[in-house]
Amino acid sequence: MVKNSSPRPSLHVPARDIPVPAHLSPEAQAQLAQGTLSNPPWPAQDDSEGWRQMISRMDEMGLAGLTAIGRDIQAEVEEIDVQGVRVYVVTPRDREHGDSSVYLDIHGGALLWGGGESCRAMGIITAGMVRAKVWAVDYRLPPDHPYPAGLDDCVAAYRALLREHPPQQIAVGGASAGGNLAAATLLRARDEGMPLPAAAVLLTPELDLTESGDTFNTLLGVDTALTSRLMPANLLYAAGHDLSDPYLSPLFGEFTRGFPPTLLQSGTRDLFLSNTVRMHRALRAAGIPAELHVFEAATHVAFMSGPERRDRIREIRRFLDERWRRVATPR
Numbered sequence: 001m002v003k004n005s006s007p008r009p010s011l012h013v014p015a016r017d018i019p020v021p022a023h024l025s026p027e028a029q030a031q032l033a034q035g036t037l038s039n040p041p042w043p044a045q046d047d048s049e050g051w052r053q054m055i056s057r058m059d060e061m062g063l064a065g066l067t068a069i070g071r072d073i074q075a076e077v078e079e080i081d082v083q084g085v086r087v088y089v090v091t092p093r094d095r096e097h098g099d100s101s102v103y104l105d106i107h108g109g110a111l112l113w114g115g116g117e118s119c120r121a122m123g124i125i126t127a128g129m130v131r132a133k134v135w136a137v138d139y140r141l142p143p144d145h146p147y148p149a150g151l152d153d154c155v156a157a158y159r160a161l162l163r164e165h166p167p168q169q170i171a172v173g174g175a176s177a178g179g180n181l182a183a184a185t186l187l188r189a190r191d192e193g194m195p196l197p198a199a200a201v202l203l204t205p206e207l208d209l210t211e212s213g214d215t216f217n218t219l220l221g222v223d224t225a226l227t228s229r230l231m232p233a234n235l236l237y238a239a240g241h242d243l244s245d246p247y248l249s250p251l252f253g254e255f256t257r258g259f260p261p262t263l264l265q266s267g268t269r270d271l272f273l274s275n276t277v278r279m280h281r282a283l284r285a286a287g288i289p290a291e292l293h294v295f296e297a298a299t300h301v302a303f304m305s306g307p308e309r310r311d312r313i314r315e316i317r318r319f320l321d322e323r324w325r326r327v328a329t330p331r
Helices: 026-033 048-069 117-130 149-164 177-191 231-238 273-285 306-324
Strands: 075-082 085-092 102-106 133-138 170-175 199-203 262-267 290-295
Touching: 026 306, 048 117, 075 117, 075 149, 085 117, 085 149, 102 117, 102 149, 102 177, 117 133, 117 306, 133 149, 149 170, 149 177, 170 177, 170 306, 177 199, 199 306, 262 273, 262 306, 273 290, 290 306
Parallel strands: 102 133, 102 170, 170 199, 199 262, 262 290
Antiparallel strands: 075 085, 085 133
C-alpha cells in the first residue's frame, strides 16, 4: 500500500515583532527583554565524547544560575544512597515542626544534564518553594546511561520513600525533563502495584518526546529560553526505544487505571505549552483531578523573580497544602 505523501495542510504566518507586554512586572519585562538564549549545537548521535563535553558545559553554565536563585534559602542537605542511587535530602529551616510531608523532586535538563551539584542546587530551590522535606534524585544520564536507567533510579527512590512515609504524605514532581520522569515514575509505580502519592506537580513538562504538539510549531522562535526542538536529545535518551512508549512519553499513558491529583503549569510563550495542555485534557478525560495554570508571557523557564514568580509558587504551595492536608503555609 502506498502511503499518501502529500504535505499536511499548513498556515503561512508572516514574520512579525512580538513586544514585551507592558502589563507585566518590571522584573518579568526585564527577563523577556534579555532576548534569546540559544540552545547548544547537538553532537552526532554516536559522538559520545561530544555529548559528554556539551553536557559538562551546560551543567557549568546552569549551576551558577541555580546557585544564585537558591542563595537565600536556608536548608540542611544530607546525601544518602538508595540502592546505588544518590539522593539529596533537603530540609528547609522554615519547615513547620512536625510536618511529615516529603516531595520527591526530579530535576530537569533535557534528560541529559542537571545531575550532581546542579541536582543538589535544584533540590534546595524546590525545598524553598514547597516548604517541605525534599528528596532530590540524582538519576543516571546519557550518553553512558540512556533509558531506562534514569527512570529505574527514580522508581527506586520512590519505592524507598514509600518504606519511610505513607503515600498520602508524598508528592512527586519535576520541571521540564523532570516532569517527564515524574509522570513516567508514577505510571511505572502504578503498573508495578505501588500505591500512588497524594499529588503530582508537573511544571512545563516534557511529556511528549515525539514532539507532536501544536506549540512545537507555533511557539518555536517565540520561546526565548527553549529555542529549538530537543529531538536529538530525545533520541539519545531513548536509545532506540519507541518514543511514543508511555514510559518515554507519558502523555500517551493510560490514566483511567489511576494517577494522582495533578497540578500543571506552563506559559503562553512556552514551547511545551501543548505538552502541558494535552496532559491536562488527558487527565480530565480519565476523571483525574487536574489543575492547569498558564502564565501570561512566560517562557519555558518561567519568571525567575518578581510577583509572577511569587504567584506561581503560591499556587504550588496551596495545591500541596490541600493534598497533604497540612495547615496552609504563609504566603
